[in-house]
Amino acid sequence: xxxxxxxxxxxxxxxxxxxxxxxxxxxxxxxxxxxxxxxxxxxxxxxxxxxxxxxxxxxxxxxxxxxxxxxxxxxxxxxxxxxxxxxxxxxxxxxxxxxxxxxxxxxxxxxxxxxxxxxxxxxxxxxxxxxxxxxxxxxxxxxxxxxxxxxxxxxxxxxxxxxxxxxxxxxxxxxxxxxxxxxxxxxxxxxxxxxxxxxxxxxxxxxxxxxxxxxxxxxxxxxxxxxxxxxxxxxxxxxxxxxxxxxxxxxxxxxxxxxxxxxxxxxxxxxxxxxxxxxxxxxxxxxxxxxxxxxxxxxxxxxxxxxxxxxxxxxxxxxxxxxxxxxxxxxxxxxxxxxxx
Amino acid sequence: xxxxxxxxxxxxxxxxxxxxxxxxxxxxxxxxxxxxxxxxxxxxxxxxxxxxxxxxxxxxxxxxxxxxxxxxxxxxxxxxxxxxxxxxxxxxxxxxxxxxxxxxxxxxxxxxxxxxxxxxxxxxxxxxxxxxxxxxxxxxxxxxxxxxxxxxxxxxxxxxxxxxxxxxxxxxxxxxxxxxxxxxxxxxxxxxxxxxxxxxxxxxxxxxxxxxxxxxxxxxxxxxxxxxxxxxxxxxxxxxxxxxxxxxxxxxxxxxxxxxxxxxxxxxxxxxxxxxxxxxxxxxxxxxxxxxxxxxxxxxxxxxxxxxxxxxxxxxxxxxxxxxxxxxxxxxxxxxxxxxx
DNA sequence: TTGTACGCGTTATCAT
DNA sequence: ATGATAACGCGTACAA
Numbered sequence: 001x002x003x004x005x006x007x008x009x010x011x012x013x014x015x016x017x018x019x020x021x022x023x024x025x026x027x028x029x030x031x032x033x034x035x036x037x038x039x040x041x042x043x044x045x046x047x048x049x050x051x052x053x054x055x056x057x058x059x060x061x062x063x064x065x066x067x068x069x070x071x072x073x074x075x076x077x078x079x080x081x082x083x084x085x086x087x088x089x090x091x092x093x094x095x096x097x098x099x100x101x102x103x104x105x106x107x108x109x110x111x112x113x114x115x116x117x118x119x120x121x122x123x124x125x126x127x128x129x130x131x132x133x134x135x136x137x138x139x140x141x142x143x144x145x146x147x148x149x150x151x152x153x154x155x156x157x158x159x160x161x162x163x164x165x166x167x168x169x170x171x172x173x174x175x176x177x178x179x180x181x182x183x184x185x186x187x188x189x190x191x192x193x194x195x196x197x198x199x200x201x202x203x204x205x206x207x208x209x210x211x212x213x214x215x216x217x218x219x220x221x222x223x224x225x226x227x228x229x230x231x232x233x234x235x236x237x238x239x240x241x242x243x244x245x246x247x248x249x250x251x252x253x254x255x256x257x258x259x260x261x262x263x264x265x266x267x268x269x270x271x272x273x274x275x276x277x278x279x280x281x282x283x284x285x286x287x288x289x290x291x292x293x294x295x296x297x298x299x300x301x302x303x304x305x306x307x308x309x310x311x312x313x314x315x316x317x318x319x320x321x322x323x324x325x326x327x328x329x330x331x332x333x334x335x336x337x338x339x340x341x
Numbered sequence: 342x343x344x345x346x347x348x349x350x351x352x353x354x355x356x357x358x359x360x361x362x363x364x365x366x367x368x369x370x371x372x373x374x375x376x377x378x379x380x381x382x383x384x385x386x387x388x389x390x391x392x393x394x395x396x397x398x399x400x401x402x403x404x405x406x407x408x409x410x411x412x413x414x415x416x417x418x419x420x421x422x423x424x425x426x427x428x429x430x431x432x433x434x435x436x437x438x439x440x441x442x443x444x445x446x447x448x449x450x451x452x453x454x455x456x457x458x459x460x461x462x463x464x465x466x467x468x469x470x471x472x473x474x475x476x477x478x479x480x481x482x483x484x485x486x487x488x489x490x491x492x493x494x495x496x497x498x499x500x501x502x503x504x505x506x507x508x509x510x511x512x513x514x515x516x517x518x519x520x521x522x523x524x525x526x527x528x529x530x531x532x533x534x535x536x537x538x539x540x541x542x543x544x545x546x547x548x549x550x551x552x553x554x555x556x557x558x559x560x561x562x563x564x565x566x567x568x569x570x571x572x573x574x575x576x577x578x579x580x581x582x583x584x585x586x587x588x589x590x591x592x593x594x595x596x597x598x599x600x601x602x603x604x605x606x607x608x609x610x611x612x613x614x615x616x617x618x619x620x621x622x623x624x625x626x627x628x629x630x631x632x633x634x635x636x637x638x639x640x641x642x643x644x645x646x647x648x649x650x651x652x653x654x655x656x657x658x659x660x661x662x663x664x665x666x667x668x669x670x671x672x673x674x675x676x677x678x679x680x681x682x
Numbered sequence: 683t684t685g686t687a688c689g690c691g692t693t694a695t696c697a698t
Numbered sequence: 699a700t701g702a703t704a705a706c707g708c709g710t711a712c713a714a
Contacts, residue, residue, distance in 0.1 A: 006459060008706090008707055008708085009707065009708060010707080010708095018684080018685085019684065019685045019686080020685090020707090020708080020709095021684070021685060021686080021708095021709080021710085022683090022684060022685080023708095024708065024709060024710090025683095025684085027708090028709085032683055032684085033683075033684090034683065034684095037683080037684085051456075051459075051460055052707085052708075053400075053460075053706085053707050053708075054460060054461065055396060055399040055400045055405060055462070055706085055707080055708095056400050056690095056706070056707030056708045056709090057707080057708055057709080058396040058399070058400075058690095058708095059394075059396045059397050059399075059400050059690050059691065059692085059706085059707080059708075059709095060689080060690055060707075060708045060709045060710085061690090061708085061709070062690075064396060066437070066439075076417060076418050076421040076624060077417050077418075079421060080417040080420060080421060083440060084442075087440065087442060094460070096407070096439045096461060097439060097440055098407070098437045098438060098439050099424060099428070099438055099440065101425075101428060115392075118347060118392075119392055119394075119395060119435075120395065120437060121396070228624075228627070228628050254628070257628045257629070258628070260630060261628065261630055261632075264630040264631070283417060283569075283625075284624070284625055284628060284629075286569070287569050287595070287598045287599070287602065287625060287629065288598070288625075288628065288629050288630065289601060289602055289605040289629065289630060290605075291602075349690090349691055349692090350691060350692065351691080359700080359701085360700065360701045360702075361691090361692080361693095361701090362693080362694085362700075362701060362702085363699085363700060363701075365692070365693060365694090366699095366700085368692090368693095369693085373699055373700085374699070374700090375699065375700090378699080378700085393691080393692075394690090394691050394692070396690085396691080396692090397690070397691030397692040397693090397706090398691080398692055398693075399692090399706095400690090400691080400692070400693090400706050400707065400708090401691080401692040401693040401694080401705080401706055402692080402693065402706090403706075
């Protein structure tokens with residue numbers, strides 16, 4: 001049974017000829033240490049291939065080295081991008097990522113989260129929109145004393161816990177792109193009510209129209225829920241408007257795919273008969289036909305930055321630049337063109 | 342500071358008037374216990390709202406309550422489906438899911454995994470294809486003594502560690518669907534060489550053609566790597582064949598989306614000029630235009646079953662039925678039709 | 683600057 | 699069937 005017995009802190013102490021507390025100090029970068037001692041200990045650690053036992057540290061410290069991803073985001077691709085950013089940040093560290101999906105609107109959601117915090121005692125959590133916009137969840141983190149970072153589209157709340165994108169400006173720019181192409185009847189598929197991102201994108205859309213003195217009758221606004229099917233339904237409604245819109249902005253890519261889907265089923269050609277713009281630049285955007293003009297949000301970079309800040313917040317608190325907003329950019333593909341005369 | 346101090350096993354022991362070892366026995370369902378004692382302890386646990394500290398258990402047991410998902414799968418949607426299945430399985434348990442992506446072909450992959458095992462000491466891992474088909478990884482699990490379950494398309498290796506789908510039969514059926522529609526020139530976009538799933542799907546395709554006495558010239562076979570772009574490139578090659586194929590089977594949905602993409606760019610109408618069949622029934626399949634005929638693999642259910650078996654394997658070893666194969670089904674959508682005369 | 687002794691919450695050993 | 703006591707590996711007062 002070569003049950004690879006890992007060396008412990010005691011082995012290192014013995015080999016280095018010091019006490020285990022000294023080894024502990026080296027591990028935790030305590031200031032008061034002779035360079036000589038530190039070297040001896042580090043050499044011993046190298047020889048033995050020592051790495052500290054996270055479980056023992058967790059027990060002693062009262063918290064684990066788990067970073068939780070708390071989300072109720074409906075977009076699979078967005079979740080994967082966030083996970084990728086987190087994993088890049090914790091690569092080669094002692095931290096691990098655990099995923100905690102929560103059910104939006106569930107009455108037990110807060111209790112579930114509280115149990116997660118109390119039992120797992122995670123090092124910290126990333127709160128992803130839309131749950132990141134729930135004040136009760138933020139309060140829970142504060143009360144429990146769990147580090148947290150919020151990722152969202154709305155600048156609201158303590159900036160040191162916030163990483164945001166500038167959805168409003170980005171959507172305004174995207175809408176201006178449609179206006180510049182010559183569109184005047186532009187429909188909007190909104191995100192679900194109560195989502196800060198949905199509101200921000202709606203505001204950006206409306207701002208662009210207002211600046212160009214373009215009216216927005218109710219018949220050109222439809223409600224969606226960020227899922228494909230809701231985009232289909234919304235598009236049918238918008239395409240029934242008389243006169244028909246020549247362009248539609250959908251508040252995320254999945255719904256935009258639904259809009260294209262509905263247009264195709266109506267026998268309309270995208271972009272000749274209808275231009276479509278989405279938001280997120282998820283994988284589907286480049287893969288559908290025609291390729292979707294959309295807004296790319298640097299969500300992976302945002303998640304990575306938020307995770308790094310979470311980890312660093314214990315070591316040093318100089319990672320203030322992380323809270324800068326992350327700009328989105330318009331990706332122009334084939335789903336937008338000038339309207340037919 | 343109401344820093345919710347969790348009750349410990351000592352509190353329970355005191356309230357119940359027993360020793361903490363007895364409480365431990367109740368927790369671990371030890372056989373030798375009076376019903377009376379058990380009830381007393383359980384009552385005390387209920388009163389105090391006690392739940393055992395996973396970190397302390399981890400330290401004492403030498404392993405954590407983390408279930409690792411080890412994967413190098415290129416499809417985001419497939420990964421999400423697996424995660425969902427795992428999360429359903431560990432819902433309301435003491436287990437947590439941690440995600441470990443590994444880089445295929447990386448020379449450090451095995452070392453990285455070994456470090457993960459030695460440091461985190463996970464309760465067990467789910468090995469997802471294609472990494473689940475890597476014998477070295479399986480050997481590592483055995484050597485380290487880490488529980489594991491493999492999810493894949495190939496029946497190979499110890500069945501008690503295996504959950505598989507029947508890709509070969511499913512693809513044969515899908516190809517027969519094309520043949521029944523009247524297609525005789527059918528192209529194949531293969532998955533990456535070395536993937537068991539790619540081989541199984543290729544074999545199913547070839548079996549169907551052979552049974553129908555349909556030839557498969559090399560010009561109708563192209564290599565892909567399961568990613569969208571490779572589907573585009575492969576389709577260009579296949580569509581250059583003279584005479585042109587009237588149908589193409591792509592070994593997964595992402596590449597099938599690439600095939601449709603390429604066909605659209607060539608000005609071909611799907612399915613009038615070209616029928617396309619994919620595999621996986623990922624989210625993109627129903628969202629692209631035209632909706633993709635594809636094979637649905639019950640991947641979420643497979644992941645859930647594998648996780649349950651992983652957890653149960655410690656309690657009882659009667660979960661043998663889990664290793665049954667999970668049948669895939671053909672989902673007929675609008676991307677397939679009879680060939681034009 | 684470094685070492686000693688103890689605590690973290692649980693499981694395991696060996697009694698009784 | 700149950701209990702006293704010692705691990706598990708690390709952090710931290712406090713002393714030296």
